[in-house]
Amino acid sequence: MTRFAANLTMLFTELPMLERFAAARRAGFTGVEVLFPYDLATRELSRAARAEGLAFVLLNTPPPNWAGGPRGFAAIPGGEDRFRRDFTRALRFAQELGAMHLHIMAGRAEGDAARRIFVDNLSWAAAQAPQLSLLIEPLNPVDMPGYFLNDFELAAGILDEVGAPNLGLQFDAYHAQHITGDALACWDRHGARARHIQIAGFPGRNEPQGGDIDYPAFFRRLKASGYDGWVSAEYNPATTTETGLEWLNTPA
Ligand SMILES: O=C(O)[C@@H](O)C(=O)CO
Numbered sequence: 279m280t281r282f283a284a285n286l287t288m289l290f291t292e293l294p295m296l297e298r299f300a301a302a303r304r305a306g307f308t309g310v311e312v313l314f315p316y317d318l319a320t321r322e323l324s325r326a327a328r329a330e331g332l333a334f335v336l337l338n339t340p341p342p343n344w345a346g347g348p349r350g351f352a353a354i355p356g357g358e359d360r361f362r363r364d365f366t367r368a369l370r371f372a373q374e375l376g377a378m379h380l381h382i383m384a385g386r387a388e389g390d391a392a393r394r395i396f397v398d399n400l401s402w403a404a405a406q407a408p409q410l411s412l413l414i415e416p417l418n419p420v421d422m423p424g425y426f427l428n429d430f431e432l433a434a435g436i437l438d439e440v441g442a443p444n445l446g447l448q449f450d451a452y453h454a455q456h457i458t459g460d461a462l463a464c465w466d467r468h469g470a471r472a473r474h475i476q477i478a479g480f481p482g483r484n485e486p487q488g489g490d491i492d493y494p495a496f497f498r499r500l501k502a503s504g505y506d507g508w509v510s511a512e513y514n515p516a517t518t519t520e521t522g523l524e525w526l527n528t529p530a
């Protein structure tokens with residue numbers, strides 16, 4: 279059976295962060311992710327997750343400023359020191375939270391030098407944290423202009439080049455649809471590399487139903503391909519979170 283996590287950065291924002299855990303559990307989620315938990319105490323966050331019996335599935339490496347700042351440093355030539363400092367801090371958070379995955383953000387860059395630095399930084403990070411699952415996620419260039427990792431083929435080549443067993447793909451079906459025009463075909467091509475999935479409707483990035491991505495068919499593909507990881511709801515609720523959860527109760 280598919281395991282669904284709630285992205286608490288985007289869902290249940292009607293409530294303060296620490297109250298979102300109970301709301302997620304009541305709604306039927308069994309895991310949570312928080313993109314950038316860095317202004318909160320890990321003790322409070324893990325207590326909230328434990329109290330509700332929720333797995334802490336994922337966090338991101340920290341950008342300096344969630345409200346509009348650059349998204350990471352892993353592919354920025356000259357940003358190696360900054361990346362390593364950020365990664366060390368993110369690793370401490372991941373360990374204290376008992377998180378399963380850490381998404382490493384590439385930042386805004388382009389070209390061969392950026393690719394080389396990204397590969398070097400990812401290889402370094404994978405060796406620092408062999409027990410933790412590290413992920414990279416292609417993001418579409420409209421929502422995230424200038425972001426280095428904007429393509430699934432690029433991500434596949436980088437994963438192959440690093441070749442670390444603890445580094446995999448974060449497959450966000452919304453970005454896949456945006457980038458390739460066909461999230462299901464993209465899954466068929468790249469799903470074998472996926473360790474974590476995020477979902478949202480397209481084009482609005484609202485609830486995962488009724489848009490251009492055929493989610494019932496997508497969930498059937500996941501099942502057929504033997505995917506056994508988490509599927510995280512990472513979308514902007516069209517109205518309130520709770521009134522838009524019908525999709526979660528449709529058997530996958
Ligand atoms: O899809 C997204 O936008 C996120 O998963 C993310 O990590 C960007 O910060």
Ligand SMILES: [Mg+2]
Binds near residue numbers: 476
């Ligand atoms: Mg995503």
